[in-house]
Amino acid sequence: MTLDEELLAAARKAGTAAAAAQDQADIAKAVYHHSVLRLHRAGGSMREIAEALKMSHQRVHQIVEHSKRTELCSFCGRRGDEVDKMMAGPSTMICDVCIASAQVGEPGECSFCGETKPVHEREGTRICRSCLDFSAGVIAAVNPIGVASPR
Numbered sequence: 001m002t003l004d005e006e007l008l009a010a011a012r013k014a015g016t017a018a019a020a021a022q023d024q025a026d027i028a029k030a031v032y033h034h035s036v037l038r039l040h041r042a043g044g045s046m047r048e049i050a051e052a053l054k055m056s057h058q059r060v061h062q063i064v065e066h067s068k069r070t071e072l073c074s075f076c077g078r079r080g081d082e083v084d085k086m087m088a089g090p091s092t093m094i095c096d097v098c099i100a101s102a103q104v105g106e107p108g109e110c111s112f113c114g115e116t117k118p119v120h121e122r123e124g125t126r127i128c129r130s131c132l133d134f135s136a137g138v139i140a141a142v143n144p145i146g147v148a149s150p151r
Contacts, residue, residue, distance in 0.1 A: 027141050030087070030088070033063050046060045071086065073094055073095040075120075082095075084096050085139045094112075094127060099132055099139065104120050105120065111125045111126050112131035112135075113128065
């Protein structure tokens with residue numbers, strides 16, 4: 001059986017749109033978590049933040065504690081307060097300095113997406129071009145006070 005080319009094209013277009021929407025959702029989530037962390041660092045208690053954002057205290061605690069555990073850039077070791085922005089992966093972080101200077105080379109498993117692609121590697125952590133570009137997009141979407149830029 002051969003696939004209907006028109007339906008196949010529609011499915012591919014829908015898949016591309018879904019991937020783009022997921023990227024935007026991931027960026028929005030990262031910006032939201034960054035904003036919650038900034039509220040806490042500015043002196044807001046977790047309970048105050050939870051009430052103001054209409055979320056559970058436990059969720060605020062999870063967001064804040066996760067960022068505390070991973071505030072070192074996995075590539076250069078800089079702390080979050082030594083750079084302008086940090087981007088979190090599943091179990092790794094990369095700073096804006098490393099994002100700007102990273103060059104991909106030999107294939108390896110990306111520490112951010114888990115796919116095997118050409119990667120930038122340092123200190124045993126790897127990041128592919130797609131994840132570098134995504135991280136740069138998240139950082140560009142956050143203005144100097146940590147709020148998403150209007151689109």
